[in-house]
Amino acid sequence: MTEPVLSLSGVRKSFGALKVTDGVSLDVAAGELHALIGPNGAGKTTLVHQISGMLRPDAGSIHFRGSDITGFSPERRSRAGLARTFQITSTIPSLSVLENVALGVQARGPSPLALLRHAASDESLNGPARAAIEAVGLAERADVLAGWLSHGEKRALEIAMALTLEPAAILLDEPLAGVGREEGERLIALLKSLKGRYAMLLVEHDMEAVFALADRVTVLVYGRVIASGDPASVRADPAVREAYLGEEG
Amino acid sequence: MSATPALPDAAPGEPQAFALPARKRRPLIAIILFLALAAVPLVVSLGLPAHWLTLVTRAMIFAIAALSLDLILGVGGLVSFGHAAFIGIGAYVTGIMITEGRTEALLILPVIFVLCGLFAAVTGAVSLRTKGVAFIMITLAFGQMAFFLAQALSAYGGDDGLTLSDRSTLLGFKPFASRTSFYYVVLAALAGCYLLISVIVASRFGRILRAARENATRVTVTGFDVSRIRLIAYVISGMIAGLSGFLLANQTEFVSPAYMSWARSGELIFMVVLGGVGSLHGAIIGALAFLFAEDALSRLTEHWKVIFGPMIVLFVLFTRGGLVGIIGRLGRRHD
Ligand SMILES: Nc1ncnc2c1ncn2[C@@H]1O[C@H](COP(=O)(O)OP(=O)(O)OP(=O)(O)O)[C@@H](O)[C@H]1O
Ligand SMILES: [Mg+2]
Numbered sequence: 001m002t003e004p005v006l007s008l009s010g011v012r013k014s015f016g017a018l019k020v021t022d023g024v025s026l027d028v029a030a031g032e033l034h035a036l037i038g039p040n041g042a043g044k045t046t047l048v049h050q051i052s053g054m055l056r057p058d059a060g061s062i063h064f065r066g067s068d069i070t071g072f073s074p075e076r077r078s079r080a081g082l083a084r085t086f087q088i089t090s091t092i093p094s095l096s097v098l099e100n101v102a103l104g105v106q107a108r109g110p111s112p113l114a115l116l117r118h119a120a121s122d123e124s125l126n127g128p129a130r131a132a133i134e135a136v137g138l139a140e141r142a143d144v145l146a147g148w149l150s151h152g153e154k155r156a157l158e159i160a161m162a163l164t165l166e167p168a169a170i171l172l173d174e175p176l177a178g179v180g181r182e183e184g185e186r187l188i189a190l191l192k193s194l195k196g197r198y199a200m201l202l203v204e205h206d207m208e209a210v211f212a213l214a215d216r217v218t219v220l221v222y223g224r225v226i227a228s229g230d231p232a233s234v235r236a237d238p239a240v241r242e243a244y245l246g247e248e249g
Numbered sequence: 250m251s252a253t254p255a256l257p258d259a260a261p262g263e264p265q266a267f268a269l270p271a272r273k274r275r276p277l278i279a280i281i282l283f284l285a286l287a288a289v290p291l292v293v294s295l296g297l298p299a300h301w302l303t304l305v306t307r308a309m310i311f312a313i314a315a316l317s318l319d320l321i322l323g324v325g326g327l328v329s330f331g332h333a334a335f336i337g338i339g340a341y342v343t344g345i346m347i348t349e350g351r352t353e354a355l356l357i358l359p360v361i362f363v364l365c366g367l368f369a370a371v372t373g374a375v376s377l378r379t380k381g382v383a384f385i386m387i388t389l390a391f392g393q394m395a396f397f398l399a400q401a402l403s404a405y406g407g408d409d410g411l412t413l414s415d416r417s418t419l420l421g422f423k424p425f426a427s428r429t430s431f432y433y434v435v436l437a438a439l440a441g442c443y444l445l446i447s448v449i450v451a452s453r454f455g456r457i458l459r460a461a462r463e464n465a466t467r468v469t470v471t472g473f474d475v476s477r478i479r480l481i482a483y484v485i486s487g488m489i490a491g492l493s494g495f496l497l498a499n500q501t502e503f504v505s506p507a508y509m510s511w512a513r514s515g516e517l518i519f520m521v522v523l524g525g526v527g528s529l530h531g532a533i534i535g536a537l538a539f540l541f542a543e544d545a546l547s548r549l550t551e552h553w554k555v556i557f558g559p560m561i562v563l564f565v566l567f568t569r570g571g572l573v574g575i576i577g578r579l580g581r582r583h584d
Contacts, residue, residue, distance in 0.1 A: 052470060078472035090467045092460045103460060106453055107472035113481075116448050119456045165472065 003066060004029045005199040006051070006082070006169045011060035013043075013050060013223075020046045021057065022223035028169060028199040033191075035202045035210045035231075038220035039243070044203045045087055047220070048173050051201070052084045053077045065168055078107070083162035084171035087203075089154040093147030097138055097157055100146050101129040104164030132160040136190055152183025159190065169199040176206045188212060211235065219243070278576065279443065279530045286436055290429050302428055303500075304544055305537070309435045310496045312536035313442050315520040316529060317489035320446050322518065323527030324455065325482050326462030330385045331372070331392025332517050335365050335487045337399060337509030339494020344411045344504040354417045354425075354495070361491040368395070369487030373480045392514050399506040410505025417499055425499045435496055439533070442489055447529055449485065458482050519561055525573030534572050 004027035013021035020043040028034045038044055049055040051062060053074035061070045069077055092100050102125040106112050109124065119125065133142050136156040141149065146157060155175050162170050175191070176184050188209050194200070195213065204210050210217065211231050218228040219240050227237045234240055286309065293302045314336050321327045339361045346357050372391040376384055405411045416425040424430050449455050461468040461475045469475055498504050507513070516539065524535025542560070546553035570577065 054466070054470075073474075074469050075472050075474050078470050084470055086466075090464060090470075092463050092467060094463060095456075095460060099456065103457070103468070103471050106457070112453060112473070113457065113478065114453045117452050118448075119451060119453045122453070125453075161467075161471065 002030065005065060006201065007063045008047075008051070009061055009063075011047070011050060011057045011062065013046060013055065013057050019223050021050065023060070024220070024223070024225055025060075026218050026225065026228065028201050030168075030199055031196045032215045033195050033200045033202060033213055035204060035214035035217045036220060037204065037207075037210055037217060042220045043223040044220055045173055048084065048171050048201070048203060051171055052082065078165060081166065081168040082171070083165045083167035083169070085155070085158040085162055085173060085175055087173040087177060089151070089158055091146040091149075091154055091157055091161070094145060096143050096145055097133060097149070097160075098126060098129055098142045100157060101132050101160045101164055102126060104132075104161050105129050108164065108166055128164060129160075132163045135163060135193075136160040137186060150183070152179040152187060155179060155183075155187055156190065159187075159194075163194075167198060169201070170194075172200060172202045172204075174203050174205060176204060176209055184209070278573070282530055282533060283436075283440055283443075286439075290432055302432055304540060306428075306432050306435050306500060307497075308537045308540040309439045309533075310493050310500060311517070311520065311540060312533040313435075313439050313493035313496070314490045315517055315524070315532040315536045316439075316442055316446055317486040317493070318517050319521050319527060319529055319532040320449070320489075321479075321482050321486045322521055323529075323532070324450055324462065325458050325479055327377075327479060327483070328385050328518065329376075329388040329483070329486075330511065330514050330518065331388035331390070331395070332486075332490055333509045333511070333513035334368065334392040334395035335490030336494040336497060336513070337395055337504075337506070338365050338368060339491035340498040340504040340508050341399060341402070341405070341411075341494075342491075343417065343495045343498035344413055345405055347413050347415055347417065347498075348405065348411065352415055352418045354419045357417060358492070358495060361495055362488045365487045365491030366484050369484040370480065373483035373487075377476050377479050377483070389511055389514070392509060392511055396506050396509045396511075399509060406505070408506065410503055410507070413498060413502040413504070416502065417495070431500065435500075438492060438496060442492070443529060443533070446489070450529065454478070454481070523561075523564065523571055525571030528571075528573045531571050531573035538572060 007027035009025045011021050011024045012019070024047060026034070036044055036047070046055065050057045053072055053076070057070065061068055063069065064077070064080060064082055069080065072080070092103070099120070102119070105125045105128045106119070111117070130139070130142065133139055136159050138153060138156055138160065141153060146154065149157060159175065176187055179187060184206070191202070191213055202210070202213065214231050216229065217231050217234040219226050219234060221243045226243060227234050227240045286305070289305050290302060293299060314332065318329065318332045321329055342361045342364060343357055346360065351357065372388070376387040376391065379387055400408050416423070419425070424434050450459070457468060457473055457478055461473070461478060465475045494508070497508065520535040520539045521532050522535070523538055524533065525531030543553070543557065546557055550556070
């Protein structure tokens with residue numbers, strides 16, 4: 001069996017007395033779309049923060065592409081090929097879509113901090129950025145300021161920004177949250193088109209989307225993994241039905 | 250996409266300030282500004298008050314410092330309240346070296362750049378660990394540290410300051426000696442700094458610096474070390490402010506600890522805010538407006554500071570985007 005791209009073992013995190021991550025182990029294989037579901041406050045976002053380096057776990061380890069990244073800064077994880085999106089969309093509102101996406105191209109390419117090199121006219125940045133924008137279906141919006149995009153478009157923009165990092169894995173924190181039906185369908189189609197090319201950890205409340213996309217599903221409740229497996233068996237799991245799916249009706 | 254809100258090209262509201270047309274307008278205002286500055290000596294020779302030449306020279310010197318502050322404050326979003334320290338270091342290095350018989354600018358300037366760069370690197374590395382008000386307070390504290398250090402320099406005037414025996418020279422020539430040639434030297438320095446900072450702002454580095462002001466988290470997860478980028482900007486800014494200290498010492502032929510008082514740092518911030526934060530040419534306009542207002546008020550009454558203070562507060566309260574914002578809004582009305 002090949003080694004997973006991303007693997008967590010025994011990760012723990014508490015805020016005061018609250019155990020938000022309570023010994024979580026999970027992994028994501030190359031090309032796999034692994035969905036992480038769980039009720040509000042289960043600790044999904046906190047877990048994504050720990051994987052992306054924005055929070056340090058109290059205990060446990062995180063391995064990525066064969067090396068222990070538990071102590072890496074977020075920027076170092078990004079450079080190592082671990083990209084993420086945010087539950088609350090996070091873009092640079094006063095930069096255009098093209099400029100936002102070009103940031104990632106710049107980060108990956110040579111001389112990312114050149115002091116005197118004009119950025120806006122740089123085809124070595126804009127070319128790959130346009131390709132990523134096209135891939136997420138925002139080509140017509142390339143010159144619009146990110147702050148002016150619709151919610152769904154911002155979600156797509158974040159995915160384009162992640163793609164330019166040439167990542168091995170992408171963490172997606174509720175990419176469908178707050179998005180209308182039609183835009184949601186476009187985003188699901190977009191995620192489907194990315195499936196197989198990247199290892200993806202998808203946090204999502206939309207069960208229809210989860211069961212349409214996921215190769216594997218892990219259920220988190222109160223910081224603990226209560227079930228993990230292929231979508232059908234997780235759906236059938238009585239503990240899951242009681243703790244989580246039951247609420248959905 | 251269907252859920253897209255209608256997006257008129259010139260919609261009103263906040264993001265307008267960043268809209269593309271405003272960016273394109275920038276070079277035109279800057280060109281007019283520099284042409285006007287270049288014409289000042291001619292206009293003065295045709296009969297304007299002679300002290301205008303001195304006043305505009307002084308304003309341009311402060312404009313260089315304000316420009317350098319705009320790089321970190323306006324572009325980088327870092328409110329440094331100790332920027333006058335760099336003017337002071339530049340001025341003191343100039344004063345001390347001239348006193349010691351070293352008048353050559355090409356000798357003095359490298360010393361200024363190295364010392365200002367070092368001071369910025371050390372104080373910046375500490376200050377940039379903090380954010381917001383804490384950052385303001387720490388930069389203020391470092392500024393005051395430089396102020397007290399200058400007061401303690403008893404060999405070079407201490408509290409009373411140091412009168413320069415001479416002005417600098419450049420490769421044996423004396424371009425700093427006559428009022429008109431000094432004016433053009435300062436204008437050239439200002440233009441050079443404006444070009445350099447404009448190029449930096451439009452560069453790959455500048456784009457990241459600007460992006461980090463708006464959303465540091467996003468820039469971080471994109472793979473950039475935000476603190477390091479801010480530190481580089483802080484060092485560049487400090488070195489450029491050091492240049493204005495060199496010019497100031499040459500103009501006044503005097504240096505004193507007052508050059509680096511916290512009040513002076515506050516004035517620099519106000520010049521940037523007055524002109525319009527982050528626009529670069531706004532910092533120049535702000536410095537000119539500030540020094541002219543100060544000059545006019547101080548002629549009216551010796552209690553001018555009592556009037557000037559409230560004027561500043563009212564201005565900040567009632568205008569958005571500073572003088573450049575007002576010019577921009579007027580310009581838009583004619584489009
Ligand atoms: N910085 C923090 N300090 C203290 N408590 C926190 C902090 N961040 C999150 N929490 C708490 O940790 C718990 C888990 O939060 P988290 O955001 O990870 O949940 P989630 O599974 O992403 O929920 P949702 O589905 O609503 O996004 C919540 O009870 C939250 O209030
Ligand atoms: Mg969450």
